[in-house]
Amino acid sequence: MNDTTAAPATSLIPDGVAAITTIHFVLLAIVALAAIAMIVVGMRLKHRRKKAALRVEENAQEAGLSVRQPDRKPISEASLTEPKASPTPAPAPVSAPAPAPTPAPVPAPVMPTPSAPEEPTIADEPLNDEPVAAAAPMTASPAAEAAPAPAESAAEPARPEYQPITLLKGLGPKLTQKLAEHGITTVGDMAALSEAQAQALDAQLGAFSGRMARDRWLEQARLLAAGDRAGFEAVFGRL
Incomplete structure (x- = not known):
């Protein structure tokens, strides 16, 4: 045999x-x-946790307290997958606009009744036998014409609060119509509004909302309703 095989x-x-x-x-x-x-190590930690839990229960029993285990309900997959319904916010209550104050009726001017001219009384005279002369024809004279009716008393000047709402600066035809729909037709109507009523009215003006505070209608109306035209023109310009 060869050496390699051995x-x-x-x-x-x-x-x-x-x-x-x-x-x-x-x-x-x-x-x-x-x-x-x-x-x-894990077994030792688990053993320590058990001993600590037992110690807590013993201390609670000594103190007269009961250790309540939290109720842990199994979470179903459906509760995890289905989306939670978000609570729908309750609509905010819409406050009804305060009724606009109705303007006091304007007293009608009292017209004096013209007094009827007194007819001259003819004294009864005894009739005599003399012939009555024919009356001369009467000629129309300016003095004999009917006197003109007494002139009407001068109309009372309109009170400042009854001036039209169109005197306010920044009011156009559309806004005037909008305000008239809410019963605001005079500067007195506007001046009688409180701050809360003015804000409620401004919220109902649609596309024109915000003009009440920006153009200072309430301040304009109060100056005009008070008859302070000079104060109005000093702040807002000539009428």
Whole structure:
């Protein structure tokens, strides 16, 4: 037989392969030891938690208290997947606009009744037998014409609060019509509004909302309703 066939089997494995295999075994042993150590530590921690819970229960029983375990219901998958319904906000109550104050009726001017001219009384004279002379034809004279009716008394001047709302600066035909729909036709109607009523009216003007405060209608109307034309023109310009 040849010498090569009689050589031991270990000589056929390279030296590097044996070293790598040994390292692998060592690493596996280290990983196994680490896993065992983690299991032991976890068991000890669990044991400590149980002992702490028992100690809390004993202390609670000594103090006369009962330890209530929280009710934990299993969470179903349907409750996790279905979306929560968001609460719909309740609509804000809409405050009804305060009724606009009705203007006091304007007293009608009293016209004096013309007194009827007194007819001259003819004294009863005794009739005599003398013939009555024919009356001369009467000629029309300016003095004989009917006197003109007494002139009407001068009309009372209109009160300042009854001036039309169109005197306010910043009011056009559309806004005037809008305000008339809410009963605001004179500066007195506007001046009688409170701040809250003015804001409620401004909110109902639609596209013109905000003009009440921007053009200062309430301040304009109060100056005009008070008859302070000079104060109005000093702030807002000539009428």
